Amino acid sequence: MAELISQIPAENGGREVFVGLMDGRTMQDWEGVFESFGNTFDFPDYYGRNLNALIECLGDLEWLPFDGYVIVIDSSELLLIREQPDDINYFIEIMTNEVVHYWARPIDLGESWDRSSKPFRILLHQPESTEQVLHPAIASLPFVSC
Template identity: 30%
Template sequence: MTSPVQLPELPDDGLSGIFDGTVPPGVYRVPSVGPDALLRAQAEDWQAAVLDLGDVTDKAGFLDACASGLELPDWFGRNWDALADCLTDLSWWGEPGGYLILTSGWPAFEQAAPETAAQAAEVLTAAVGYWAVRDASLTALLG
């Protein structure tokens, strides 16, 4: 059995640290993602989306959740390369102060499909790195 991907927990500064820049952009584990995170992102002029992974047990389900939760463009090809392309071209989201991807159901998804979850985390981490050197950063919270 594949062990869970080693990702850091969100530091104590939490959402405030993400928005004020004291917590670096990244892919972080969180105990849960509540509606307050989405509201706070909107208040900070960030674009945010929630990926509901509650019933997701495979790659196709994860990519479908990305397509709907992120409202990906019609050209999204539902594969890892297409997801990476979409996450490095967030033009359909406008030009906010930053981008925040929230997931709910990550632990169950990771348990059901550990290799797919590892690949998803890798794609998210690469996208965070891409945005880290640009005006708007990207952070993903996996809860």
């Protein structure tokens, strides 16, 4: 894992990037997912630890004013493993459509909350030594081997 993290530059072309490290072993159910995101991103006290609150907080991040965001989930083969089989599909869909794509679009309305587009990446890491097979929803994603 340390080798993977060392390959993620903290700065990219003068842009500061937030790198959040998460552990799939603590994200085996929704409660763990909500807790991990809240802790990693230092969500405000009003964070409700539910899916709507997660999306809302990840769409704000004014308290973490970086030029881009990277989440690394180690042991990702365990992500939501204690939930319904389709929950991992739903998680990936939500993170892609509501978070990654949201940050990819600039906001230019002439308002104080305008911002340029920002990269938001999620890296799912599975140790080579594991015998656990990735969920098909994760295995079907485009990936880069590290």
